Amino acid sequence: VLNTRTFIPxxxxxxxxxxxxxxxATATALPGSVSARFFKAPDLNGPMRLDIEHPTGFFTVDLELKIDGEKLTIVRSALLRTARLLMRGDVFVPSSAWGAL
Structure with missing residues (x-):
């Protein structure tokens, strides 16, 4: 798990x-990056999963890398994003919308 903070104005x-x-997650998988010091992948060549933590939870990021000599390619990156409640409120439906009910 790598703990992060995102700064907006x-x-x-x-x-x-x-x-x-x-x-x-991608930076963490790149050998020599600052965050790579904290992530020890058994094998960078292939699929891996990294948990990227933030103040209200975390994202699990799936990465697939391919190493060919000195060249590292990000083959795939993916994550599952779930919906959350954005607002609460009341809806007033006019009686004409109910028809013959």
């Missing part, structure tokens, strides 16, 4: 965006 964001999570 004047405050820390309560989560992390999809692109941010994939970017952090």
């Amino acid at each position: 004047h405050r820390v964001h309560e989560a992390i965006g999809v692109l941010g999570a994939v970017s952090v």
Whole structure:
């Protein structure tokens, strides 16, 4: 698990965006990067899963890498994003919408 913070103007964001999570996971898999020091993959050549933590939870990012000599290619990156409640409210439906009920 790698703990992250996303800074937006004047405050820390309560989560992390999809692109941010994939970017952090990709950087973590790149040999020599700062975050790679904290991630020990048994084999970088193939699929792997990284948990990218943020203040309100985490994203599990799936990466698939291919190493050919000095060249590292990101073959695939994916994550599952779930919906969350955005607002609560009341809806007033006019009686004419109910028809013959």
